[in-house]
């Protein structure tokens with residue numbers, strides 16, 4: 001009950017957060033909250049305590065860090081006196097046993113492996129779990145007070161963080177995406193969820209199954225997270241289900257943004273400050289300071305995601321930073337002939353060129369070499385291959401990139417359950 005009460009309190013707090021009328025109002029709000037955060041939380045962190053001088057926190061002096069430094073300084077950054085060895089042991093044991101209930105001093109330990117293979121650990125206290133649930137309720141899954149909504153949640157690994165959404169308002173079923181998709185689809189049909197939440201590649205599989213009438217679900221809300229949602233996939237999924245997708249920008253590092261009713265992604269600037277390292281006039285790496293975190297502060301932390309800023313105001317009226325699209329991770333950007341080729345551009349060209357495929361991945365596997373894995377109906381493969389070859393060669397020529405060879409394969413080289421990166425640099 002105590003936990004549910006916390007959720008309710010946080011939920012009200014989030015609903016009562018100010019609706020900002022200007023950029024200055026957001027900056028002022030952040031400054032105030034960050035100073036409170038420094039005094040209350042950062043003073044508990046050995047790493048950050050040093051930047052507190054005479055009651056003032058020296059934000060300018062705080063080093064910028066990435067996942068690597070963050071993990072190296074794990075023991076001194078976290079405020080719960082948990083060592084990386086103890087946390088890692090617990091997290092790895094949970095991955096094997098698939099029992100995610102273990103905690104250290106009331107703190108849940110999560111492990112993110114990512115496709116880079118680099119491990120990251122995250123610590124979440126009970127308060128933070130309650131905050132997360134409240135946030136999801138306020139911004140993603142809006143509760144209906146007279147009807148319990150059934151949520152089908154496709155996840156890579158379970159943890160108490162997600163399971164805690166279950167309540168009087170939501171019934172929650174977790175689908176382990178490591179299990180074969182055929183069994184999952186059967187279970188999904190039986191469950192008949194009101195809300196379907198999954199990464200885009202799984203949503204695509206389910207949309208495909210619905211089109212072929214293998215599943216008959218009619219959710220009223222779709223939620224996508226964890227992978228880049230390409231525009232073409234978005235349109236395809238939305239047309240099959242007839243409902244819009246709520247896109248959630250959530251990663252190990254936090255709940256960073258969510259799309260509004262107009263489909264625009266807004267960053268959660270009311271509890272995370274986003275500084276920008278510009279790549280060109282509208283693309284940047286976000287550097288985040290999350291002033292809602294308690295157990296494991298994220299301060300001046302550079303993500304390797306590339307975001308593209310939206311240049312026009314969103315019709316919803318929100319002043320929170322609007323993102324045109326999440327382009328992907330830094331290593332999703334191909335680097336050919338010393339020129340950057342952004343994955344969304346490639347995905348767009350492919351979508352324009354052909355529809356005659358089920359799935360594809362494009363990986364840069366050498367300095368001048370792309371590997372294209374293409375799954376189609378058997379009779380359509382050669383036609384699709386030619387369309388891909390034509391589209392890619394044209395695009396490369398336009399970019400002034402010479403001498404790139406394409407190698408085609410007829411089977412995707414992916415592991416079920418892993419995040420699908422459609423386009424990536426793999427060298």
Ligand SMILES: [Zn+2]
Pocket residue numbers: 260261262263264266314315316317318
């Ligand atoms: Zn909006």
